[in-house]
Amino acid sequence: MLLRLGVLLRDRGYTFTTVTPATHARVNRRPENARAEGLRDVLGWSRPFGNGVLPEQVTELMDAAGVLVRDGDDWRSLVRYSSYDSELFVHSAFPTTAPDAVFFGPDTYRMANAAVAHVKTRDRPVRRVVDIGCGSGAGAIAVAKRVPDAEVLAVDINEAALRFTRVNSALAGTSGVRVSRSDLLDGVDGRFDLIISNPPFMIDPAGRAYRDGGGEHGHGLSLAIVDAAAARLEPGGSLVLFSGTEIIGGRDPLREAAADHLDGTGLAWTYLEVDPDVYGEELDGPAYPHAERIAVVLLEATRPA
Known part of the structure; x- marks a missing residue:
């Protein structure tokens, strides 16, 4: 319905x-x-x-x-x-307070746009794609529209997200999108030419799954996705990760941690602040007592062909 x-x-x-x-x-x-x-x-x-x-x-x-x-x-x-x-x-619906809430907002637009831009500039074919923590499925569907012959997996642990993604894929007519439950990549096999993700990245005292990124700085899930991608990318394959980070005294703890996780993987990577100042209202709360700002960032990592 x-x-x-x-x-x-x-x-x-x-x-x-x-x-x-x-x-x-x-x-x-x-x-x-x-x-x-x-x-x-x-x-x-x-x-x-x-x-x-x-x-x-x-x-x-x-x-x-x-x-x-x-x-x-x-x-x-x-x-x-x-x-x-x-x-x-x-x-x-708003407000997204339920434990199984499926978020959609400005970060969804940014992440999907970044994935589309990567596909457009990529010089190698895209045969197999996965959207980790697909939410509404916007990223997977946007990519599937550009590479209609590719197998595109949309995975999440949230049954509500999987339900909405199935509906949204049918609405868009993207028959190449395959929706399945998976914790990161544990529930799917094989390697990928493209891995995309916009995981939760906030520090959320309530621990809401759609919002809380895990760890001291809210980037535990982002780093787990970096690790999963490093193990499952094909030669020439890329990770497009849209995330966020608190900036503390001019330091970016996500960038520092990502550098450690990527060291020795052989992946070439770039890291860009897409917007240096978002969710400013969070700075008034107890979760960000030392942050001077919250930024959203784009990490792209590619395995040499």
Whole structure:
């Protein structure tokens, strides 16, 4: 039913660009945004609504999919639909507080764009790809559209993410995407020409799986992906890792740790700060007492052919 709902929204010309949680909350706090008045308010901004706000066909499909919650006159959707690369992607509603929440936002756009840019500039064929921690599947689907003959695996440990990725792949018509459960690469065999990932990288005291990157600085999962890629890349194969890091006294602990993990692997790598200052609101909390800023970064590593 989520697929049918996505098709209906697409046919109606629905589009929505998902913003950061802080911006989302700020916009929704405006008095005029207290309740939804249409499709984008409900399925983009996650605002409460009542009977008659949405077309009957939409509410019927939401009901059938189990994503419509009724609480008196306050109805809510458990999902959002966001636009990227001329496609629609279903993912979790705001706020993403559930343990199995599937995040979609500015980092999703950045990661998928980086993966597409890598594919476009690559001088070797791409036959086998894996998106580790695929979430909504945006990265895997964007790559599959550029290399339609490749086998593209989308893997995650979150069953909700796998469900949404299947829906999103069907919406996009990317039949080459194969969705399966895997902890990193433990559940899939073989080597890869391209490994992409946008893992959780925040320090999250609540330990939410979609957000907490693990370790002292929140980059434990990113380093585990670096290690997995170093063991499974084909000659000429590449890792495109979009992550984040706290900067402490001008030092980047993720870059330092990545250098240690890549030393001796034979991989050539580059590291770029994509945005030097994101999630500034986190600096007011207890998780980042020593950080002067949080940056998002792109690490690309390639095994020589």
